[in-house]
Amino acid sequence: MxxxxxxxxxxxxxxxxxxxxxxxxxxxxxxxxxxxxxxxxxxxxxxxxxxxxxxxxxxxxxxxxxxxxxxxxxxxxxxxxxxxxxxxxxxxxxxxxxxxxxxxxxxxxxxxxxxxxxxxDDLPDIPGLGDLWGRGVATCPYCDAYEVKDARIGILATGPASVMQAQLLRQWSESIIYVTHTSAAPVGEEAAGFAARGIQVAVGPVECVLAEDSRLVGVQLDGGRRIELDAIFTIPxxxxxxxxxxxxxxxxxxxxxxxxxxxxxxxxxxxxxxxxxxxxxxxxxxxxxxxxxxxxxxxxxxxxxxxxxxxxxxxxxxx
Ligand SMILES: Cc1cc2nc3c(=O)[nH]c(=O)nc-3n(C[C@H](O)[C@H](O)[C@H](O)COP(=O)(O)OP(=O)(O)OC[C@H]3O[C@@H](n4cnc5c(N)ncnc54)[C@H](O)[C@@H]3O)c2cc1C
Structure with missing residues (x-):
């Protein structure tokens, strides 16, 4: 050899x-x-x-x-x-x-x-999102949700699996907002499940992710509406x-x-x-x-x- x-x-x-x-x-x-x-x-x-x-x-x-x-x-x-x-x-x-x-x-x-x-991980192409990946923007609840328990958590929807991701994150916080971005808003059983667990829905594309001193503070939707957040979970x-x-x-x-x-x-x-x-x-x-x-x-x-x-x-x- x-x-x-x-x-x-x-x-x-x-x-x-x-x-x-x-x-x-x-x-x-x-x-x-x-x-x-x-x-x-x-x-x-x-x-x-x-x-x-x-x-x-x-x-x-x-x-x-x-x-x-x-x-x-x-x-x-x-x-x-x-x-x-x-x-x-x-x-x-x-x-x-x-x-x-x-x-x-x-x-x-x-x-x-x-x-x-x-x-x-290929993230949605949203200004500011990639800069906060691993530092306020996460994907795995078991890895990162405990650190933001009871905080304002946004779910940046990327597809059908995002609905379950929102329900999972509800285990860590009562303040969950599901941002549809380019996905359809939940209807039927999914919408009922969200209502039952107090998960809010914000409809519309995200224009940019907002940060102050390199810390995530929220997202801005198309049209100018701002949503204050402490963390974002998404499925790349x-x-x-x-x-x-x-x-x-x-x-x-x-x-x-x-x-x-x-x-x-x-x-x-x-x-x-x-x-x-x-x-x-x-x-x-x-x-x-x-x-x-x-x-x-x-x-x-x-x-x-x-x-x-x-x-x-x-x-x-x-x-
Ligand atoms: C933001 C973030 C946070 C996470 N937090 C957690 C956590 O808290 N707990 C947890 O358990 N998991 C966490 N994970 C998941 C974890 O990172 C992965 O599950 C883990 O790294 C997978 O290990 P791996 O060895 O398969 O691959 P990797 O850790 O990705 O290692 C692969 C290595 O192969 C190298 N490589 C690739 N191609 C080549 C090539 N052609 N030639 C030579 N080298 C090559 C890469 O450069 C890299 O060094 C997190 C993931 C992300 C994205």
């Missing part, structure tokens, strides 16, 4: 990728993590609902995770994987040199791949960073929020030797779920490598 052939290359060094790398490093596998350094929650200062690390900054969690991976011999490089190809007994990955360390340029080879490249379009998986021909499955690469319970894709974990394949994954999925995939990859190690020795001894 070539000296540059890693047992596993992990693409993406967020919670899922680092967790997989930790399992593999502890299993004494040669593991390389290639990370572009843009985790999905980089816009916020504190994570919540992460047992044992509640309130920790995402950057601190990843710094601690990288140190743990490195303590078992794992190597972490700051770079972007631009292409992945099949080669005999594994994969060849090309790294994008832009913005990377000089030693991260070039090509790396791997027997197995764990893709944990996460996803990004989730865009999985699955280009490398698709380029290898991974099978895709449709779910209610879009098309995602199909994996089994351990994260194994339809491509031999390729696993995927975290938000790249699971839109519902938060930090703990991503950590768990990475750990499962790491264990499954090691198991698969053990079977491959046995087969290689048997093939050699049969020669």
């Amino acid at each position: 070539s000296a540059q052939m890693w047992d596993v290359v992990v693409v993406g060094g967020g919670p899922a990728g680092l967790s997989g790398a930790l399992m593999l490093g502890r299993a004494r596998r040669r593991v390389l993590v290639i990370d572009a350094g843009e985790p999905r929650n980089r816009f916020t200062d504190a994570m919540h609902a992460v047992l044992g690390r509640d309130g920790t900054s995402p950057a601190q969690l990843l710094a601690d995770g990288r140190a743990e991976v490195e303590s078992y011999g794992g190597v972490i490089r700051h770079a972007t994987v631009s292409t992945v190809e099949h080669i005999t007994d594994g994969f060849s990955l090309t790294l994008d040199e832009s913005g990377a360390d000089p030693d991260a340029e070039g090509t790396v080879l791997a027997r197995r791949l764990l893709v944990a490249t996460g996803s990004s 379009t989730l865009a999985p960073a699955d280009r490398t998986l698709r380029s290898l021909g991974a099978a895709i499955v449709e779910n209610p929020v879009g098309a995602f690469v199909q994996v089994d319970a351990t994260g194994r894709t339809s491509i031999d030797g390729v696993w995927a974990a975290g938000n790249v394949v699971n839109p519902a994954a938060n930090v703990p779920i991503s950590i768990g999925a990475g750990a499962l995939a790491g264990g499954a990859i090691n198991h698969d490598l053990v079977l491959d190690d046995i087969a290689r020795v048997l093939a050699r001894s049969a020669q």
Whole structure:
């Protein structure tokens, strides 16, 4: 085997990728993590609902995770994987040199791949909204609603799922206002459900999000009406960073929020030797779920490598 052939290359060094790398490093596998350094929650200062690390900054969690991976011999490089190809007994990955360390340029080879490249959030195109993403504008009630309990919470509707998001947020505050923006106003059972729980509705497109000293203070509707708010929850379009998986021909499955690469319970894709974990394949994954999925995939990859190690020795001894 070539000296540059890693047992596993992990693409993406967020919670899922680092967790997989930790399992593999502890299993004494040669593991390389290639990370572009843009985790999905980089816009916020504190994570919540992460047992044992509640309130920790995402950057601190990843710094601690990288140190743990490195303590078992794992190597972490700051770079972007631009292409992945099949080669005999594994994969060849090309790294994008832009913005990377000089030693991260070039090509790396791997027997197995764990893709944990996460996803990004496409927010509605409203002036001021993106500036407050993770700092007053949020999507996940379980991550961010407790911090604004009893406050004035706006739901910026983006589609049918926003109705349930408003009902969920009502668990944290009596002051919920559903802003229709470009969606239809609730009717029938949905309108009755809102009335039953005191959820107000403001009809009309949002012209801009209002801030003072970088703090959210409300929204302005088309026509000039202003609504004072302490927080906005909205459901962006989730865009999985699955280009490398698709380029290898991974099978895709449709779910209610879009098309995602199909994996089994351990994260194994339809491509031999390729696993995927975290938000790249699971839109519902938060930090703990991503950590768990990475750990499962790491264990499954090691198991698969053990079977491959046995087969290689048997093939050699049969020669
Ligand atoms: C504003 C906000 C707040 C959140 N708050 C919470 C919270 O409080 N609690 C919680 O549990 N969850 C929270 N989440 C969700 C959480 O961010 C994700 O569930 C979690 O980050 C998913 O982990 P991951 O490892 O799958 O992906 P990510 O954390 O997104 O990591 C993926 C990594 O892969 C890298 N990458 C992508 N493509 C490539 C490539 N081609 N080559 C190399 N590297 C690549 C990225 O740069 C990134 O570093 C929040 C999300 C958002 C948007």
